[in-house]
Amino acid sequence: MQHLPILIGAALGWLAIAIAACGVGFLLVSAHTFRRFFAAAVPAPARNEAVTLLKPLYGAEPRLFDNLATFLAQTHGGPLQIVLGVQRADDAAIGVVAALKAAHPQTDIELVIDATVHGASGKLSNLINMDRVARHPILILSDSDIAVAPDYVAQLLAALDAPGVGAVTCLYRGRGDAEFWSLMAAAGVSYQFLLGATFGVAKRLATPCMGSTIALRRETLDAIGGFARFADVLADDYAIGASVRALGLEVAVPPMLVTHACDESSADALWRHELRWAATVRDLTFWPYVGSIVGLPLPVAVLAALYWPAAGVILALAAIFARWVVVRSVDAAVGRPVASFGIALLHDFAAFAVYIASFFVRSVDWRGATLTMKQDGRIAAATEH
Incomplete structure (x- = not known):
């Protein structure tokens, strides 16, 4: 012994x-x-479909204005509505949205301020409140800390058009916005998470659906029960993807990257x-x-x-x-x-x-x-x- x-x-x-x-x-x-x-990435031509972008917000994150502005600088040729939502009348993001509207007066920008709670997930409560003003048949939702390239919408619509596809999600890399600790976070996102996620997708070992982007048609969202179905789910993005796949549809992951802005300012964060x-x-x-x-x-x-x-x-x-x-x-x-x-x-x-x-x-x-x-x-x- x-x-x-x-x-x-x-x-x-x-x-x-x-x-x-x-x-x-x-x-x-x-x-x-x-x-x-x-x-394997290929250029995607501009499209003309009517699209609503959903962006739930919480606070004035570093570079929030710049990140949101990338969604307005799209090559997309059709109607593009962006719906931004907060749950508090004193949320600092409201000032950023006001500046965004002033800088882009011709853009269809809606701000929803609604404190109604629909479940334990604040993000999903926000999305449910925002969804009532979404007008277009194609919805693209993404987290507040995401920045994108000018062909973002075109790439998503091309992927969504593929036979059997019910939703499209995006892999993402990190970008440090707050010095050392945010660079640590960005390294983890880019050199660990992104690497493993890409391997899983390429080898068909993983079926992700990520908050970085979820693009789907209104009828698909309705068929899975709408956002309200996920109001008490922590990994709502994953659950949305699982529900889409339960309909017999695929969640596509095209070879494109969006940017996740990391703003961790301390080791604790x-x-x-x-x-x-x-x-x-x-x-x-x-x-x-x-x-x-x-x-x-x-x-x-x-x-x-x-x-x-x-x-x-x-x-x-x-x-x-x-x-x-x-x-x-x-x-x-x-x-x-x-x-x-x-x-x-x-x-x-x-x-x-x-x-x-x-x-x-x-x-x-x-x-x-x-x-x-x-x-x-x-x-x-x-x-x-």
Whole structure:
């Protein structure tokens, strides 16, 4: 019995070596898959369909005006309505919307201020309130912290036209808007999440539907029960996609990127955001989430070095090289560096801490509210963490 701790330690060391080795291979294969996936992108011509853009807002985020303005600078040739919504009459985003209207007087911009609550999700309550003024048959909803290219609407409509497609969603890269901690967040989005999501989509291992963008027709939204059906769901974007697929329709993911603006200004903000995201993914796809540890070979290799120093150091160096390949591949697709290579490596260790902590969390912070996570993927208001 006295040798049991040594045997357990050795077994864990070998397990860490195996995970790290698999992780190095995964990063290299994923980088190759990433490059091939986005190499398939083709230009989309301007379209003439009538489209409503839905943008639920909360507060005056950094660069909110600039992010929203990208949705108005579209090559789209048809009617384009943008509906912006807040739930408080004193929300700082209202001033940004006023400036947006002044800068674009010819654009069809609607602002909805409505405090009506329809469920535990503030975002869905906002969307339900906004939806009553949406006039057009094609709806494109996206989070407030998203910026897009001029052909965004054209690309979505082209993908939505494909046979059997009921909705379209978009992969996204990060952009740091608030110095160091936001750059850490952007590195995680771009060099970890985006890489894994692209691999899952390209290999048909994942069927995502993301708040970065969900484009669908009004009849499809009505067929899945409208926004009200998801008012008590934490991962409402994922649930919308699952409901569309339940109709026998596909959620398409075209080879295009939108930008997620990261505004984390502190370590605490970064921790809360990434922990909420990780706990959500854990509840949605538990075993794939358990296996996602292969995407973090560097911290696992460092742990392996505690038991088997030579193998651990070799694997750590291999993991650093593999992450460098990932960073180069993603930055090439984005057109500029998302974050420094040092920040990318540092985020690997932060992500490993989040991964471990996520298995012990049952409530999350969302826009200042604490929400309790239920077993069926639904949420309820909570009074404490």
